[in-house]
Amino acid sequence: MRVDRSVSLSPAMAWVAGLPILGCMMVMSLPALADERVLAFRLFYAVAYLFWIVPLGWLQRWLWRRGAGWWAMAGVLLPVTYVMSVANALLALYFIASEKMRAQVGPAWVFGGLDGCWLALIAFCGFQAIALHRAALALEIERVREAGQAARDAELRALRYQLQPHFLFNTLNAISALVTDDRPRDATRMIARLGDFLRTTLEDGAGHEHTVADEVALTSAYLDIEIARLGERLRVETFTAPGALEARVPYLLLQPLVENAVRHGIAPRPAPGTITIRFERDGRDLWVSVANDMEGTSTGASGVGLANVRARLEALYPDNHQIVAGPEGGRWVVRISLPWSLGQVGMEPVA
Amino acid sequence: MIRVAVIDDEPLARSGVISRLKAEADVTVVEQCADGYGLAALRNDRVDLVIVDVQMPGMSGLEGLAAIPRDERPLAVFLTAHDSFAVRAFELEAVDYLLKPIDDERFGEALERVRRKLGRDARPAAAERFAIRIGSRLAFVDVDAVTWIEADGDYAALHANGQRHLLRESLNELSRKLDPARFLRVHRSAIVRIDQVVELLPRPNRDAVLRLRDGTTLRASRTYIDALMAALHHTATV
Numbered sequence: 090m091r092v093d094r095s096v097s098l099s100p101a102m103a104w105v106a107g108l109p110i111l112g113c114m115m116v117m118s119l120p121a122l123a124d125e126r127v128l129a130f131r132l133f134y135a136v137a138y139l140f141w142i143v144p145l146g147w148l149q150r151w152l153w154r155r156g157a158g159w160w161a162m163a164g165v166l167l168p169v170t171y172v173m174s175v176a177n178a179l180l181a182l183y184f185i186a187s188e189k190m191r192a193q194v195g196p197a198w199v200f201g202g203l204d205g206c207w208l209a210l211i212a213f214c215g216f217q218a219i220a221l222h223r224a225a226l227a228l229e230i231e232r233v234r235e236a237g238q239a240a241r242d243a244e245l246r247a248l249r250y251q252l253q254p255h256f257l258f259n260t261l262n263a264i265s266a267l268v269t270d271d272r273p274r275d276a277t278r279m280i281a282r283l284g285d286f287l288r289t290t291l292e293d294g295a296g297h298e299h300t301v302a303d304e305v306a307l308t309s310a311y312l313d314i315e316i317a318r319l320g321e322r323l324r325v326e327t328f329t330a331p332g333a334l335e336a337r338v339p340y341l342l343l344q345p346l347v348e349n350a351v352r353h354g355i356a357p358r359p360a361p362g363t364i365t366i367r368f369e370r371d372g373r374d375l376w377v378s379v380a381n382d383m384e385g386t387s388t389g390a391s392g393v394g395l396a397n398v399r400a401r402l403e404a405l406y407p408d409n410h411q412i413v414a415g416p417e418g419g420r421w422v423v424r425i426s427l428p429w430s431l432g433q434v435g436m437e438p439v440a
Numbered sequence: 441m442i443r444v445a446v447i448d449d450e451p452l453a454r455s456g457v458i459s460r461l462k463a464e465a466d467v468t469v470v471e472q473c474a475d476g477y478g479l480a481a482l483r484n485d486r487v488d489l490v491i492v493d494v495q496m497p498g499m500s501g502l503e504g505l506a507a508i509p510r511d512e513r514p515l516a517v518f519l520t521a522h523d524s525f526a527v528r529a530f531e532l533e534a535v536d537y538l539l540k541p542i543d544d545e546r547f548g549e550a551l552e553r554v555r556r557k558l559g560r561d562a563r564p565a566a567a568e569r570f571a572i573r574i575g576s577r578l579a580f581v582d583v584d585a586v587t588w589i590e591a592d593g594d595y596a597a598l599h600a601n602g603q604r605h606l607l608r609e610s611l612n613e614l615s616r617k618l619d620p621a622r623f624l625r626v627h628r629s630a631i632v633r634i635d636q637v638v639e640l641l642p643r644p645n646r647d648a649v650l651r652l653r654d655g656t657t658l659r660a661s662r663t664y665i666d667a668l669m670a671a672l673h674h675t676a677t678v
Contacts, residue, residue, distance in 0.1 A: 281543035302641040302649035309659040321593030328655040334641045
């Protein structure tokens, strides 16, 4: 995975990241508590460490942002920490050590480095490297997640917008037929209902889901147009369970189902037919059903409309939905279950 | 005769209104204007009703109406493509607020309201029961049994005792025979008995969805909402 170097740590956070090592230094100095001078030495080292990790941390983050590799960083940071450590040893020797101690230690102690704070500084660099890497990784994971979300949104949008234009053109075509037929009353009725439907859809939010009440309103505005077209041949009844009006459903879930019910179920019948829409609750599921009277072997919702609904349900509730369609007692019934959730607001905006 | 002025900046929109008014025997169009300035000059001694668009170049319909002194204002019905001016329109005591494209049934209803305001209402006494023809048999349904009524083509379907009875009458004609304190229009194609409403959920765009006792779920259009809310509050407090 490519590591994004634009992410970094704040200096304060880097400093805090250095504190565990300070803790280690404290623990290591416990045996020296008895000797006042050794204790002073240890304290000086600790303070010096806290001081050095500020420029050191800055240098490492600068190298990180410049895209330096691990070897290049080691090549710069090892000598720099060594120099810091030696400087520390020299300062301690001049300001804190007793005459006796100064006499005891030679250049080997000063330049050997291992007794100074070199190891602690190197450990700090290690800590900071891990922290930087983790931050970059978290950002990358977030990006992948967002990309997935965007792809899902795009897919849902594509499925959703597919529903409207052809319906619009069919209606315009019906109106134009009414005008040529010299049926101005029916034409104006249809136009008024189309206006109503457009107002209802256009003013809706752009979410993937809305409430059952919204869905009922939209579907009824749509069916008003079909009723204007088919007259008394089409009857529609809608039933909802108590409280179901506030449950969430995918936007325009019913429209393709109802459209199919009209086209394949009601329109071919010489006698009037009824479409029954129900929203019911069963435990943690919301059950939505569309049933239509049918003519002989004709069906209701099938084909493109049903495939579209399936695809949207799969995208919205991957493992949490059912959809069954088939004849039941002389009627064609489509049943859908999806997770029951309430919500007037909180529609996810399409990014 | 109801004297009407039609105010709209689009000539085609004016002629659409005028041709609809021609079908009404008790209405005569006495004036046409294309903006709010023309409207502001009208007084109720010459004009009984103005049918006004809201958005017009120069002075809007709302400004034009507001410019007429209150006691000299003719009755006003607004007719506009935008539903966002309704509150302001009703503040100016508009009789009705219709949306374009014009819905003939809804337009007819606005005129009914105007007639009622002008005291020219010919409302018959509220019906007690309805005669339903089933083949050659005649059956009767009590008004008290009716829960709601829907338009079915040119007829009306009464829902009573879990059954659906077809009445050879339009919803508009029928609505005049019903007691307005008990039955209310909620949609161009539905009338409900107010005490049957058990749930009402308003939607962001000012229409609403309501649920009746038997689970039947209906949409209430925004132009009926105010009357419906008032009636529901009234029955809830009594």
